Amino acid sequence: MKAFSFINADVAEYIAGHTTPPDEVLKELAEETLTATGDSAGMQISPEQGTFLTMITQISGARNVVEIGTFTGYSSICIARGLAADGRLTCFDVSDEWTSIARKYWEKAGVAGLIELRLGPAAETLQRFPVRPEVDLAFIDADKAGYPVYYEAIMSRLAPGGIILMDNTLRHGSVADYTDGEAATMRDFNDLVMRDTRVTSTLLPIADGLTFIRKH
Known part of the structure; x- marks a missing residue:
């Protein structure tokens, strides 16, 4: 297990x-x-996050779920395992190479039939996703500079009472001490969520920080 600097x-x-x-x-x-x-393996979520994702998907009764940033598929398997009956997971990612591993393990996990993968820059592919308040749950774990765009794209499609989970929102604890670089990018996003009167949120110290957002 990877231990983060603030734990x-x-x-x-x-x-x-x-x-x-x-x-x-x-x-x-x-x-x-x-x-x-190799070194990119650090983008994979922790086992504790995986367990949490399955549980929150189950508890929420989510049927229409979106994931932005699939990597090799660990988080998508965990989400798919928690889906309600007739549930679907739509995954957005840019890498055919990394998601080819995901596809193999979706089959091994027996969840391939529950998942649709859309390849391409999420800021573009999300525009072709129906703009209806029907998404029950979204997990966002992609490029951090794109978080505000992904957040707003999902918010316009999120059902009342729907949940967004944003990963890496503590940036190894740097958000508390630094105001430049990646820490500044995440601080700005965290402040954006705090100002959003459409939601209630809490930042959980799970792994590298997981922000739990619920739409009113």
């Missing part, structure tokens, strides 16, 4: 030991992701 390593290990662990499919996917993508 004591011993505490991080304890948390991991007291969270329902990934199954063999997810473990195998994590290993292949490390082998295939």
Whole structure:
């Protein structure tokens, strides 16, 4: 497990030991992701986030779910496993190479029939997604500079009471201390959410920070 700078390593290990662990499919996917993508493997969500995604999808009864930033498919499997009956997950990503791994593991996990993948820059492909308030849940874990665009695109399609989960909103804890670079980008986005009167939000210290947003 990756310990982030703002969480004591011993505490991080304890948390991991007291969270329902990934199954063999997810473990195998994590290993292949490390082998295939090297340093980029850090873009994969943590096992604790995966468990959380499955649980929140189940609890919310989500049927129409969107993921922006699929990478090799770990998070999409976790979401798909929590979908309500007749639920669907639409994934947006730019990489055919990385999502080819995702497709393989969707089959292994038995969720391929629940997922549609749309390749291309999400700011463009989202424009072809119906503008109706029908999305129940969205998980956004893509390029951080694009967060405001993705957030607004999903908000216009989010059902009342719908949920958006934004990953990496603590940026390894740097948002509390730095006002430049990636920290500044995320600070600006976090402030944008706080000013948005359409939502209620809380920033959870899970992994690298996960902002939980609910539309009124």
